[in-house]
Amino acid sequence: xxxxxxxxxxxxxxxxxxxxxxxxxxxxxxxxxxxxxxxxxxxxxxxxxxxxxxxxxxxxxxxxxxxxxxxxxxxxxxxxxxxxxxxxxxxxxxxxxxxxxxxxxxxxxxxxxxxxxxxxxxxxxxxxxxxxxxxxxxxxxxxxxxxxxxxxxxxxxxxxxxxxxxxxxxxxxxxxxxxxxxxxxxxxxxxxxxxxxxxxxxxxxxxxxxxxxxxxxxxxxxxxxxxxxxxxxxxxxxxxxxxxxxxxxxxxxxxxxxxxxxxxxxxxxxxxxxxxxxxxxxxxxxxxxxxxxxxxxxxxxxxxxxxxxxxxxxxxxxxxxxxxxxxxxxxxxxxxxxxxxxxxxxxxxxxxxxxxxxxxxxxxxxxxxxxxxxxxxxxxxxxxxxxxxxxxxxxxxxxxxxxxxxxxxxxxxxxxxx
Amino acid sequence: xxxxxxxxxxxxxxxxxxxxxxxxxxxxxxxxxxxxxxxxxxxxxxxxxxxxxxxxxxxxxxxxxxxxxxxxxxxxxxxxxxxxxxxxxxxxxxxxxxxxxxxxxxxxxxxxxxxxxxxxxxxxxxxxxxxxxxxxxxxxxxxxxxxxxxxxxxxxxxxxxxxxxxxxxxxxxxxxxxxxxxxxxxxxxxxxxxxxxxxxxxxxxxxxxxxxxxxxxxxxxxxxxxxxxxxxxxxxxxxxxxxxxxxxxxxxxxxxxxxxxxxxxxxxxxxxxxxxxxxxxxxxxxxxxxxxxxxx
Numbered sequence: 001x002x003x004x005x006x007x008x009x010x011x012x013x014x015x016x017x018x019x020x021x022x023x024x025x026x027x028x029x030x031x032x033x034x035x036x037x038x039x040x041x042x043x044x045x046x047x048x049x050x051x052x053x054x055x056x057x058x059x060x061x062x063x064x065x066x067x068x069x070x071x072x073x074x075x076x077x078x079x080x081x082x083x084x085x086x087x088x089x090x091x092x093x094x095x096x097x098x099x100x101x102x103x104x105x106x107x108x109x110x111x112x113x114x115x116x117x118x119x120x121x122x123x124x125x126x127x128x129x130x131x132x133x134x135x136x137x138x139x140x141x142x143x144x145x146x147x148x149x150x151x152x153x154x155x156x157x158x159x160x161x162x163x164x165x166x167x168x169x170x171x172x173x174x175x176x177x178x179x180x181x182x183x184x185x186x187x188x189x190x191x192x193x194x195x196x197x198x199x200x201x202x203x204x205x206x207x208x209x210x211x212x213x214x215x216x217x218x219x220x221x222x223x224x225x226x227x228x229x230x231x232x233x234x235x236x237x238x239x240x241x242x243x244x245x246x247x248x249x250x251x252x253x254x255x256x257x258x259x260x261x262x263x264x265x266x267x268x269x270x271x272x273x274x275x276x277x278x279x280x281x282x283x284x285x286x287x288x289x290x291x292x293x294x295x296x297x298x299x300x301x302x303x304x305x306x307x308x309x310x311x312x313x314x315x316x317x318x319x320x321x322x323x324x325x326x327x328x329x330x331x332x333x334x335x336x337x338x339x340x341x342x343x344x345x346x347x348x349x350x351x352x353x354x355x356x357x358x359x360x361x362x363x364x365x366x367x368x369x370x371x372x373x374x375x376x377x378x379x380x381x382x383x384x385x386x387x388x389x390x391x392x393x394x395x396x397x398x399x400x401x402x403x404x405x406x407x408x409x410x411x412x413x414x415x416x417x418x
Numbered sequence: 419x420x421x422x423x424x425x426x427x428x429x430x431x432x433x434x435x436x437x438x439x440x441x442x443x444x445x446x447x448x449x450x451x452x453x454x455x456x457x458x459x460x461x462x463x464x465x466x467x468x469x470x471x472x473x474x475x476x477x478x479x480x481x482x483x484x485x486x487x488x489x490x491x492x493x494x495x496x497x498x499x500x501x502x503x504x505x506x507x508x509x510x511x512x513x514x515x516x517x518x519x520x521x522x523x524x525x526x527x528x529x530x531x532x533x534x535x536x537x538x539x540x541x542x543x544x545x546x547x548x549x550x551x552x553x554x555x556x557x558x559x560x561x562x563x564x565x566x567x568x569x570x571x572x573x574x575x576x577x578x579x580x581x582x583x584x585x586x587x588x589x590x591x592x593x594x595x596x597x598x599x600x601x602x603x604x605x606x607x608x609x610x611x612x613x614x615x616x617x618x619x620x621x622x623x624x625x626x627x628x629x630x631x632x633x634x635x636x637x638x639x640x641x642x643x644x645x646x647x648x649x650x651x652x653x654x655x656x657x658x659x660x661x662x663x664x665x666x667x668x669x670x671x672x673x674x675x676x677x678x679x680x681x682x683x684x685x686x687x688x689x690x691x692x693x694x695x696x697x698x699x700x701x702x703x704x705x706x707x708x709x710x711x712x713x714x
Contacts, residue, residue: 058617059616059617060613060616060617079616079621080613080616080617081616081617081618081619081620081621082619085617086617086618087613087614087617089610089613089614090610091608091610093608093610093611093613093614094614095611095614095615095629095633096611096633097632097633106615106618106620106628107618107619110618110619110620110624110628111619152618153617153618156618156619
């Protein structure tokens with residue numbers, strides 16, 4: 001197996017790859033290129049096909065159609081043990097009958113290396129487990145097991161490291177710590193990381209590029225900030241953070257699109273609208289909760305001109321510490337979310353108060369109105385749980401539930417391959 | 419706040435107060451408390467005694483020197499039988515035969531049973547459900563019935579009764595026990611472990627030898643031990659299908675008609691002690707491994 005040693009460099013290229021189990025299609029035909037050396041995240045709810053995609057790169061799953069290339073080499077028909085790719089499994093899959101040293105040395109030994117002591121020692125140091133070499137996996141904590149799993153994969157210097165929800169089993173604090181740790185290791189070794197996760201915060205924290213998957217398709221691909229600021233589908237808008245989506249009618253187009261919603265006019269930049277928008281057509285107007293400023297109705301006159309504004313009444317407020325989250329019902333929509341920084345809290349902003357929501361039109365985005373407005377929210381994900389995801393598939397923070405500083409603790413870890 | 423403490427520290431119903439009048443006082447009270455605490459241990463020890471008593475009787479009477487041909491009443495201590503365990507005609511021959519059959523039956527049943535267990539857990543095929551339940555049939559069927567039907571089968575096939583018919587019969591009824599033991603182990607095995615091995619450059623053979631087999635080993639060993647024990651002491655099926663061959667259980671049965679030599683107790687005791695030693699050795703090895711893993 002010398003080929004795995006001498007092979008260097010290259011992108012991961014998936015071409016027209018798909019996977020079906022009988023009549024069920026786990027992954028729709030998909031083209032994806034992961035640039036060499038990047039930290040790439042596949043993000044999506046359970047059952048969206050992200051793990052199946054990862055397993056096809058690893059060779060643990062045969063694609064129904066399409067090819068997998070590593071650099072210029074077609075590895076589609078290679079078994080997993082001949083691919084220069086290693087995986088960190090969700091359950092770690094440490095060998096229970098071997099100690100930590102032998103677990104880490106496993107890959108080297110299978111490739112016929114005799115003196116593994118130095119390399120294993122270095123790897124143990126990298127993951128700070130030097131004193132645990134002769135322990136068995138079950139004697140380690142979850143975080144330590146996770147680090148062993150990373151070391152066991154990395155010691156082989158794979159061309160690509162695949163991570164299948166590796167942090168799912170850890171508690172919140174440890175998960176944050178390991179996110180930074182993994183990011184540090186990736187920067188240090190420069191190996192391409194492909195990371196599968198259902199945690200949108202994790203994906204945005206760690207990855208250079210995020211591919212949001214839904215129903216076996218890539219919905220959108222880009223840098224985290226790009227995805228967050230310019231979602232192109234309702235699923236991305238709702239799954240990545242929280243969005244207020246307001247159904248509206250297009251009144252005028254051009255470099256600035258004017259729409260009417262709930263009797264008022266809203267403006268948004270033309271380049272942030274779907275191409276087909278024309279007067280009389282329908283549009284979903286989106287705005288992130290933290291971009292909205294909340295003013296009491298008595299101060300409506302003080303709102304600067306040129307800002308988008310809608311009226312409503314506060315139905316609920318919750319104090320989060322760093323911010324306060326308000327739920328507002330108005331003629332334009334119900335259940336609108338607004339996050340206000342707790343700098344100067346207006347004591348009049350309590351449930352029942354009449355308010356004005358206003359924001360910079362440049363922060364508004366437009367989405368095609370033919371989509372499910374609730375796609376990617378928690379309710380929608382839970383409702384779709386019958387199609388493969390288990391109970392408690394509340395993966396993305398829903399429109400009305402989560403925001404900055406909150407987390408989806410205890411999010412389910414069910415596998416998304418059937 | 420515990421409402422019982424609301425009346426203050428002198429509450430007469432406070433269970434922590436040793437002089438509480440609600441409890442039986444003095445020695446009797448102490449005995450009752452102690453009994454209540456150790457009831458489970460006591461019951462366990464009594465059950466163990468119940469289990470071991472027959473073995474103790476066998477062991478004690480292996481040092482007897484009976485007056486007549488029957489070793490049923492204690493006469494006086496002697497080590498005669500221990501010094502000459504093969505002193506009875508045909509005893510050691512039948513013992514050797516039984517050990518041989520048990521060894522081969524163990525090998526056959528363990529290999530076949532392990533393969534069946536893996537097939538049943540890992541693969542989906544047409545008759546899987548049926549086989550899964552049919553595998554229990556030899557366990558559930560009365561042994562006499564199975565013995566008689568096996569004899570009918572062998573006779574109809576024109577097979578000569580002897581070593582081979584006994585071995586075939588033993589492998590057959592040991593199989594279901596091995597399958598059950600191995601299946602339980604394989605089912606609890608994470609299939610990701612084998613995927614991890616394949617991901618870490620182990621081919622199919624290496625994956626099986628380095629990961630699958632070592633992890634399934636405890637189940638396979640349990641199945642093998644069970645098979646050996648079942649085969650070694652089987653009487654009914656063997657008696658029907660042995661023809662003129664005589665295994666150790668058949669020898670014991672046969673001699674019981676005419677008188678029981680003390681040597682039978684000697685062999686029984688030796689087997690028992692050997693089994694206990696194996697178990698103790700296993701426990702010691704496991705304990706040491708645990709200790710070294712913890713301190714290293």
